[in-house]
Amino acid sequence: MEWLLDNGWIIWLILFLGLAAVETITLDLFFIMLSVGALGGLVAALTGVGAVLQIVVFAVVSLLMILLVRPVAVRHLRKGPADQLDNMDRLIGATALALEPVTSLSGTVKIGGDTWTARSADGVPLPAGARVSVARIDGATAVVEPALSGPDGPPPIVHD
Known part of the structure; x- marks a missing residue:
């Protein structure tokens, strides 16, 4: 000791x-x-x-x-450069295609060639085949809302 x-x-x-x-x-x-x-x-x-x-x-x-x-x-x-977004931030606002009905509890969407689990941002069910917009990413789930249609029709699906 x-x-x-x-x-x-x-x-x-x-x-x-x-x-x-x-x-x-x-x-x-x-x-x-x-x-x-x-x-x-x-x-x-x-x-x-x-x-x-x-x-x-x-x-x-x-x-x-x-x-x-x-x-x-x-x-x-x-802290990174202000103009550099991480992968999750790049997905926010991207358009996607609902592969199956999206509800407040479940669903799947295709974002730029990748399949994500999804749920509706406002709880309103979205049918399969609907164009949606990514409102936010919650873990491994895309929270989506109906995509707004512009003067040229619905926005295209973003492919990276």
Whole structure:
């Protein structure tokens, strides 16, 4: 036990590396913040402070990283160019063909060559063969509404 107290920095180093390894699996920027806290505990151990103060340094650094740094880092990582839409955003407003009746509970539509489960946005049933517009994506389900007809007839189905 005395050896462990004299060489506590080894425990902090193992904790630092272990938490960093877990972060590589989860990729949610939580464990890396704890890893930085363990790095703070490692520095405290190397300066010769007691075990209780090392734990306090770990807790304070980890908490500050989670509360102050993580939200900024997550926002920065998820922010893309304004003109670049992800795959789900590209589908919103696209026209589709109802392959079977679409109700508020079930149905299928074809969007650009892909078959999606669908449900009606306003609960009004849509018949098979109807042209619909994607209002939003809810998980793996396209929430659709009747497509508006323009002066040239109904909008065409979008094929990517």
